[in-house]
Amino acid sequence: MNFNQLVLNSPRRLALPISMSPGLALTGAKVSDIVTNSQAQLDAQAALQQRYQSPFVLGAMDLSVEAEAFGCTIAVSDSEVPTVTGRLITNQEQADKLAVPQPGDRRTGVYLEAVRLLRQLPGQPFVFAGCIGPFSLAARLVGVSEAMELTIAEPELMHTLLEKCTDFLTNYLKAFRAAGAHGVIMAEPAAGLLSPRGLSAYSSVYVKRLAAEASDEALSIVLHNCGAKLLHLPAILETGLKAYHFGAPMDIVGALGKVAPDVILCGNLDPAGVFVQSPPAETTAKTAQLLAATAGHRNFVISSGCDLPPNAPLASLDAFYAAVKTANQ
Amino acid sequence: MADLNQLHDAVLNGDAKTAKAVTEQALAAGHEPLKLVQDHMMPAMSEVGRRFECNEYFVPELLLAARAMKGSLELLRPLLAAKGNEPVGRVALGTVKGDLHDIGKNLVGAMLEGGGYEVIDLGVNVTPEQFIAAIKDKKANIVAISALLTTTMPAMKTTIDALKAAGVRDQVKIIVGGAPITQTFADEIGADGFSESAAGAVSAARKVCLA
Numbered sequence: 206m207n208f209n210q211l212v213l214n215s216p217r218r219l220a221l222p223i224s225m226s227p228g229l230a231l232t233g234a235k236v237s238d239i240v241t242n243s244q245a246q247l248d249a250q251a252a253l254q255q256r257y258q259s260p261f262v263l264g265a266m267d268l269s270v271e272a273e274a275f276g277c278t279i280a281v282s283d284s285e286v287p288t289v290t291g292r293l294i295t296n297q298e299q300a301d302k303l304a305v306p307q308p309g310d311r312r313t314g315v316y317l318e319a320v321r322l323l324r325q326l327p328g329q330p331f332v333f334a335g336c337i338g339p340f341s342l343a344a345r346l347v348g349v350s351e352a353m354e355l356t357i358a359e360p361e362l363m364h365t366l367l368e369k370c371t372d373f374l375t376n377y378l379k380a381f382r383a384a385g386a387h388g389v390i391m392a393e394p395a396a397g398l399l400s401p402r403g404l405s406a407y408s409s410v411y412v413k414r415l416a417a418e419a420s421d422e423a424l425s426i427v428l429h430n431c432g433a434k435l436l437h438l439p440a441i442l443e444t445g446l447k448a449y450h451f452g453a454p455m456d457i458v459g460a461l462g463k464v465a466p467d468v469i470l471c472g473n474l475d476p477a478g479v480f481v482q483s484p485p486a487e488t489t490a491k492t493a494q495l496l497a498a499t500a501g502h503r504n505f506v507i508s509s510g511c512d513l514p515p516n517a518p519l520a521s522l523d524a525f526y527a528a529v530k531t532a533n534q
Numbered sequence: 535m536a537d538l539n540q541l542h543d544a545v546l547n548g549d550a551k552t553a554k555a556v557t558e559q560a561l562a563a564g565h566e567p568l569k570l571v572q573d574h575m576m577p578a579m580s581e582v583g584r585r586f587e588c589n590e591y592f593v594p595e596l597l598l599a600a601r602a603m604k605g606s607l608e609l610l611r612p613l614l615a616a617k618g619n620e621p622v623g624r625v626a627l628g629t630v631k632g633d634l635h636d637i638g639k640n641l642v643g644a645m646l647e648g649g650g651y652e653v654i655d656l657g658v659n660v661t662p663e664q665f666i667a668a669i670k671d672k673k674a675n676i677v678a679i680s681a682l683l684t685t686t687m688p689a690m691k692t693t694i695d696a697l698k699a700a701g702v703r704d705q706v707k708i709i710v711g712g713a714p715i716t717q718t719f720a721d722e723i724g725a726d727g728f729s730e731s732a733a734g735a736v737s738a739a740r741k742v743c744l745a
């Protein structure tokens with residue numbers, strides 16, 4: 206069963222928070238363990254799954270791993286997901302010469318292995334891998350701030366990088382499928398900062414291409430964009446995908462009114478505002494509010510608008526799941 | 535003869551080459567540097583801010599407009615200083631220690647420059663000591679701190695506390711902002727002003743200086 210079938214056929218409302226970090230509170234591992242060790246990912250997801258009985262498990266969301274495979278340097282810390290430092294590419298010549306890595310290179314192997322391990326969990330949960338989207342990857346290679354300007358100032362450079370990023374991601378997705386993933390959550394956060402026209406030209410075109418090559422009935426792609434607003438939606442839908450995951454800036458009720466009933470939308474509780482800065486009672490209330498606002502939309506899956514920060518307390522996630530359970534009673 | 539409307543439009547359209555060329559022509563034709571800034575570049579940046587607020591412009595357009603303005607300002611700044619034209623205020627701007635996000639901070643800097651402030655951009659991952667040095671050595675009278683992570687928000691308070699400990703807190707007004715920052719948080723940590731947008735940072739700076 207693919208993701209869309211699973212959601213649309215579910216008799217109850219499903220929840221898919223993007224959460225790896227809260228699992229660390231249960232296993233005692235550090236973020237640095239998660240991003241280097243597939244067993245640590247499995248342990249954290251297994252602990253979360255046992256606690257919440259979720260039908261989904263997720264590989265960690267680490268948006269530095271693909272850029273590192275291309276050769277970017279990263280800064281590692283115990284408590285944060287690694288961050289890309291500096292710029293790997295500063296001009297067209299470097300972009301032309303850039304070699305495309307293979308799935309399995311550097312730490313991408315950890316994430317492929319994590320999927321294999323997650324598939325062995327009891328209860329056969331739906332296994333999501335996580336990866337970056339083509340524009341966000343290209344932006345990490347050239348510098349995120351710089352990429353913004355280059356979309357207007359030097360489109361050719363960006364398109365050269367995007368071609369290479371798309372080639373890599375197509376193969377990476379195929380490798381995830383071969384490892385047993387049922388779906389991939391592909392994060393395209395930097396594209397949310399572009400105009401709808403820019404998003405269409407620098408993200409949707411490439412996502413559409415790689416999805417056509419790498420996705421099929423056996424691999425669902427959920428495109429995540431935590432910065433997109435409602436005005437971006439038509440440009441995002443140009444990808445032709447059947448499932449999307451949005452952040453807090455999206456008017457999710459408005460978006461549900463604009464997509465076909467068989468297109469799944471997930472989102473969009475603010476990870477910082479709702480899961481870190483609010484006490485659990487407020488997390489419950491905000492979760493319940495969103496569920497009430499989206500009642501009747503079978504194609505909506507409640508989620509955090511993005512990856513939960515490492516300092517999100519487990520009590521917030523408990524409160525979130527409690528609200529979902531109440532709504533299902 | 536320089537067409538000064540072109541300067542306005544070049545900044546608005548993020549065309550750094552034209553902005554610089556027209557500025558050079560205007561200076562050669564004897565135009566007052568201050569008037570170029572006040573009558574052409576500041577209105578252009580304020581229009582850029584308006585377009586951003588109402589989703590006509592996005593981050594790329596804003597960053598390019600900022601670059602175009604910066605190019606012209608580099609030509610004008612020494613002339614303004616030589617003529618004794620003081621900036622409205624001198625802002626030490628930075629993203630707080632531990633935080634590497636600079637897009638929002640850069641936009642705030644551009645809007646402040648477009649609003650007539652001199653901006654001392656301390657970059658990202660800025661330590662309290664760097665802010666203190668900018669106050670002492672560069673005579674900044676406003677400190678503007680950006681944070682994008684919930685985990686780095688506490689470093690804003692640490693920075694303000696360090697300014698107090700160094701005895702420079704009363705020499706400056708402090709404004710804070712960034713996606714997770716709220717007015718309540720700004721009040722809690724003892725900041726003087728807060729804005730949730732780049733354009734609003736200019737009004738916040740004006741307001742705190744009048745207070």
Ligand code: B1M
Nearest residue numbers: 286432477511634635636637638679680684711712713732
């Ligand atoms: C002084 O007065 C003022 C007044 C107003 C002020 C102000 C100061 N400062 C800002 N404003 C205001 O004016 C601006 C214009 O109106 C606004 O500025 P903003 O900065 O809010 O808005 C900008 C114009 C556009 N927004 C942005 O530039 C941020 C966009 C997103 C996608 C983002 C980006 C681009 C990046 N990131 Co990061 N990143 C995300 C963001 C998710 C999202 N979709 O928003 C966010 C902020 N990141 C996050 C995270 C977790 C991280 N990031 C990280 C890294 C990065 C990149 C380096 C890849 C890149 C930054 C590149 C750069 N040069 O800045 C890591 C941290 C690194 C570090 N130590 O700082 C890392 C930890 C993840 C990782 N390890 O990869 C999340 C923060 C969660 C939280 N609240 O704690 C996040 C919300 C994504 C998410 N997961 O939900 C206002 O806030």
